[in-house]
Amino acid sequence: xxxxxxxxxxxxxxxxxxxxxxxxxxxxxxxxxxxxxxxxxxxxxxxxxxxxxxxxxxxxxxxxxxxxxxxxxxxxxxxxxxxxxxxxxxxxxxxxxxxxxxxxxxxxxxxxxxxxxxxxxxxxxxxxxxxxxxxxxxxxxxxxxxxxxxxxxxxxxxxxxxxxxxxxxxxxxxxxxxxxxxxxxxxxxxxxxxxxxxxxxxxxxxxxxxxxxxxxxxxxxxxxxxxxxxxxxxxxxxxxxxxxxxxxxxxxxxxxxxxxxxxxxxxxxxxxxxxxxxxxxxxxxxxxxxxxxxxxxxxxxxxxxxxxxxxxxxxxxxxxxxxxxxxxxxxxxxxxxxxxxxxxxxxxxxxxxxxxxxxxxxxxxxxxxxxxxxxxxxxxxxxxxxxxxxxxxxxxxxxxxxxxxxxxxxxxxxxxxxxxxxxxxxxxxxxxxxxxxxxxxxxxxxxx
Amino acid sequence: xxxxxxxxxxxxxxxxxxxxxxxxxxxxxxxxxxxxxxxxxxxxxxxxxxxxxxxxxxxxxxxxxxxxxxxxxxxxxxxxxxxxxxxxxxxxxxxxxxxxxxxxxxxxxxxxxxxxxxxxxxxxxxxxxxxxxxxxxxxxxxxxxxxxxxxxxxxxxxxxxxxxxxxxxxxxxxxxxxxxxxxxxxxxxxxxxxxxxxxxxxxxxxxxxxxxxxxxxxxxxxxxxxxxxxxxxxxxxxxxxxxxxxxxxxxxxxxxxxxxxxxxxxxxxxxxxxxxxxxxxxxxxxxxxxxxxxxxxxxxxxxxxxxxxxxxxxxxxxxxxxxxxxxxxxxxxxxxxxxxxxxxxxxxxxxxxxxxxxxxxxxxxxxxxxxxxxxxxxxxxxxxxxxxxxxxxxxxxxxxxxxxxxxxxxxxxxxxxxxxxxxxxxxxxxxxxxxxxxxxxxxxxxxxxxxxxxxxxxx
Numbered sequence: 001x002x003x004x005x006x007x008x009x010x011x012x013x014x015x016x017x018x019x020x021x022x023x024x025x026x027x028x029x030x031x032x033x034x035x036x037x038x039x040x041x042x043x044x045x046x047x048x049x050x051x052x053x054x055x056x057x058x059x060x061x062x063x064x065x066x067x068x069x070x071x072x073x074x075x076x077x078x079x080x081x082x083x084x085x086x087x088x089x090x091x092x093x094x095x096x097x098x099x100x101x102x103x104x105x106x107x108x109x110x111x112x113x114x115x116x117x118x119x120x121x122x123x124x125x126x127x128x129x130x131x132x133x134x135x136x137x138x139x140x141x142x143x144x145x146x147x148x149x150x151x152x153x154x155x156x157x158x159x160x161x162x163x164x165x166x167x168x169x170x171x172x173x174x175x176x177x178x179x180x181x182x183x184x185x186x187x188x189x190x191x192x193x194x195x196x197x198x199x200x201x202x203x204x205x206x207x208x209x210x211x212x213x214x215x216x217x218x219x220x221x222x223x224x225x226x227x228x229x230x231x232x233x234x235x236x237x238x239x240x241x242x243x244x245x246x247x248x249x250x251x252x253x254x255x256x257x258x259x260x261x262x263x264x265x266x267x268x269x270x271x272x273x274x275x276x277x278x279x280x281x282x283x284x285x286x287x288x289x290x291x292x293x294x295x296x297x298x299x300x301x302x303x304x305x306x307x308x309x310x311x312x313x314x315x316x317x318x319x320x321x322x323x324x325x326x327x328x329x330x331x332x333x334x335x336x337x338x339x340x341x342x343x344x345x346x347x348x349x350x351x352x353x354x355x356x357x358x359x360x361x362x363x364x365x366x367x368x369x370x371x372x373x374x375x376x377x378x379x380x381x382x383x384x385x386x387x388x389x390x391x392x393x394x395x396x397x398x399x400x401x402x403x404x405x406x407x408x409x410x411x412x413x414x415x416x417x418x419x420x421x422x423x424x425x426x427x428x429x430x431x432x433x434x435x436x437x438x439x440x441x442x443x444x445x446x447x448x
Numbered sequence: 449x450x451x452x453x454x455x456x457x458x459x460x461x462x463x464x465x466x467x468x469x470x471x472x473x474x475x476x477x478x479x480x481x482x483x484x485x486x487x488x489x490x491x492x493x494x495x496x497x498x499x500x501x502x503x504x505x506x507x508x509x510x511x512x513x514x515x516x517x518x519x520x521x522x523x524x525x526x527x528x529x530x531x532x533x534x535x536x537x538x539x540x541x542x543x544x545x546x547x548x549x550x551x552x553x554x555x556x557x558x559x560x561x562x563x564x565x566x567x568x569x570x571x572x573x574x575x576x577x578x579x580x581x582x583x584x585x586x587x588x589x590x591x592x593x594x595x596x597x598x599x600x601x602x603x604x605x606x607x608x609x610x611x612x613x614x615x616x617x618x619x620x621x622x623x624x625x626x627x628x629x630x631x632x633x634x635x636x637x638x639x640x641x642x643x644x645x646x647x648x649x650x651x652x653x654x655x656x657x658x659x660x661x662x663x664x665x666x667x668x669x670x671x672x673x674x675x676x677x678x679x680x681x682x683x684x685x686x687x688x689x690x691x692x693x694x695x696x697x698x699x700x701x702x703x704x705x706x707x708x709x710x711x712x713x714x715x716x717x718x719x720x721x722x723x724x725x726x727x728x729x730x731x732x733x734x735x736x737x738x739x740x741x742x743x744x745x746x747x748x749x750x751x752x753x754x755x756x757x758x759x760x761x762x763x764x765x766x767x768x769x770x771x772x773x774x775x776x777x778x779x780x781x782x783x784x785x786x787x788x789x790x791x792x793x794x795x796x797x798x799x800x801x802x803x804x805x806x807x808x809x810x811x812x813x814x815x816x817x818x819x820x821x822x823x824x825x826x827x828x829x830x831x832x833x834x835x836x837x838x839x840x841x842x843x844x845x846x847x848x849x850x851x852x853x854x855x856x857x858x859x860x861x862x863x864x865x866x867x868x869x870x871x872x873x874x875x876x877x878x879x880x881x882x883x884x885x886x887x888x889x890x891x892x893x894x895x896x897x898x899x900x901x902x903x904x905x906x907x
Contacts, residue, residue: 067496085492088565141706186828253588369833372822382855382905384833403905444907446674
């Protein structure tokens with residue numbers, strides 16, 4: 001049974017049960033990925049998956065149920081289960097479904113042609129060859145993955161919404177493992193976008209160089225240091241704490257930014273933008289998970305919290321309009337709130353000048369364990385780090401196996417320089433996060 | 449789910465291009481989650497995961513195709529896709545499937561899917577309000593009661609045809625305490641490979657109280673000082689140290705590809721002689737237990753390290769080929785949509801002989817890590833990190849004031865040698881472990897241990 005027929009069965013069942021407000025969210029994807037090891041194909045996978053989530057309003061409550069099984073009996077079960085789930089809820093707030101007939105930004109995403117399986121294999125093997133060629137320190141263990149995916153997302157509801165979009169993702173992942181005889185190190189580089197245009201040699205060389213840079217190194221002395229976060233580390237921090245901008249988190253006491261709109265939450269050199277149409281977005285979207293139009297917005301402008309991110313319900317409760325940031329982790333997740341491509345806007349100092357300003361500090365280019373060592377409710381973080389000591393305005397000795405600790409809310413206010421460098425935002429699922437080089441006045445380092 | 453005869457035909461089609469092994473994995477899983485926040489039942493979600501995957505091997509090459517279409521045509525198409533990706537080859541081998549039943553070590557008494565929402569809500573509320581009412585400074589509580597009913601079928605060209613039903617239940621409570629504009633979180637999330645009878649032995653109220661108590665303790669704590677010091681790590685979820693510092697590096701996912709610092713150390717001393725570590729998927733009712741793994745191999749008890757000597761890796765079927773070793777019942781996948789690989793089940797440091805008071809008493813100045821959070825490791829370098837959710841300073845052999853915001857970082861090779869005292873009171877904690885084959889339930893465990901020296905991240 002296809003989605004159209006399944007949809008009709010759901011509509012009929014909703015009608016029979018007198019459920020007037022309902023919505024179907026459908027997602028399906030076909031994906032191919034090839035993994036390479038020692039110049040040969042190691043794993044090949046071809047996926048055809050997809051499912052549908054029903055949510056419906058019964059007595060003012062929103063019930064959910066989802067399935068991957070598109071059949072007549074399952075359509076009935078889905079409606080009955082969602083209605084039963086709604087009946088057990090105790091929410092007091094009104095529930096909303098998106099209205100049909102809204103105006104959307106005139107945006108046509110560039111759908112790059114997806115590579116054929118042969119192209120994936122050729123490109124993957126070439127990338128792997130390039131990893132070995134990039135540096136004599138590269139050892140077996142290095143691997144490459146080539147992947148592509150075509151997905152469709154559709155929303156249909158009883159209020160007249162009937163929307164869909166198609167997305168293409170293709171890319172290469174290069175993993176270099178290096179050894180100096182005494183120890184091993186590794187690094188992965190990923191590049192998504194127009195598959196034919198990916199510079200495989202550059203990708204391989206970057207992975208090998210990054211892995212090699214991790215060899216050796218010392219543990220820095222424990223103490224307070226000026227900290228320069230490199231673009232990747234800063235993007236990781238922004239991603240980890242991006243939940244603090246959710247209006248729902250704020251309303252539920254899970255973000256300290258409740259009531260902070262219009263006030264300074266960061267140094268006046270900090271501007272944070274959320275852009276659903278970012279040219280490097282892994283999934284540009286004209287509408288959000290509730291079918292609301294999406295738009296580019298300043299979340300923080302010159303240190304002032306311009307707006308939190310809203311969906312329909314939280315906008316209604318705050319007397320605002322939605323920012324079009326309703327999101328689902330997968331089709332089966334409840335609607336939540338998330339940015340699309342969130343970036344810290346570049347400032348005016350070249351990264352070299354930031355290093356010059358951070359005399360005696362530490363440059364951190366990698367943070368690890370962000371899912372465990374950071375708490376977005378309190379803002380506290382204590383994270384495994386690696387990078388370089390800064391001496392005479394330049395990166396000097398390599399340092400690793402230390403932690404940097406602080407509080408994200410305090411840190412936003414103690415950013416003293418923002419670099420003029422721009423980077424391709426790091427993709428994470430359908431979202432991406434980016435930042436320039438950033439200088440923080442002082443943070444605690446635990447080393448030796 | 450799928451008849452033996454259809455499985456035979458699907459496997460036959462999968463082998464048509466010269467594969468030397470074929471497998472069909474089919475799944476129908478019902479996940480149910482009730483979530484509370486702000487003292488109300490906020491959302492209830494039901495999700496059916498339903499699909500199949502066909503895998504074929506040819507030498508050291510593995511191909512997988514997945515589908516949500518479990519009809520005869522859908523499965524045969526899926527098998528053809530896998531076979532065709534392998535290329536051209538010889539005539540297929542003959543397959544005789546025999547149904548095998550491995551028995552159920554983890555029978556569920558109260559199958560969650562048979563219980564109405566109202567009854568489950570009552571359990572969740574018990575825990576929720578115990579946390580909410582624990583102290584006036586508890587500003588918010590969120591809670592989730594999840595249950596999962598996973599039905600899998602595995603058939604392969606070696607003649608296996610078997611099914612398993614895996615039922616699990618987990619209650620998670622998360623309390624936030626607030627004081628002078630500062631907030632701290634406490635979490636407790638026990639889970640079992642059982643039905644709702646889990647709450648005959650685990651009182652939901654006690655779960656809520658433990659989460660709330662931790663939040664209150666931490667909101668009244670100062671920041672943990674930074675530096676290198678001895679650390680006593682408590683039992684239960686403290687076992688995450690072994691999981692991260694060593695467990696992942698003993699998985700074939702790392703070892704078979706030369707990406708583990710312990711890959712060439714079999715039979716060698718890699719840990720302090722006090723350390724014996726075991727991965728055991730057969731413990732009745734334990735969160736990480738399985739009757740069979742997702743490749744149809746019965747779960748087993750694998751001694752990984754015995755008195756400091758590396759004895760075994762955790763190996764899945766495909767990587768077993770590359771390593772020239774036997775699979776260890778460790779092939780796991782979150783769902784049919786993931787390619788299975790070697791994973792942990794219930795992994796723990798076995799009880800030793802040191803008394804708890806001697807372990808604490810031996811530390812002049814250090815950290816007592818009572819509750820651990822999550823962590824991660826890079827198996828290539830062995831560098832790991834994890835968060836301390838509830839810590840206390842030890843002075844002159846006495847546990848003193850609580851400290852917040854600590855993390856521990858180190859290198860697996862070093863830390864295993866530095867575990868120089870191991871207590872007697874083994875306990876397990878529940879986690880969800882992420883790797884290339886998705887998220888799977890795993891237990892971590894240990895008695896109270898002492899790490900002679902480790903970097904404590906604080907400020």
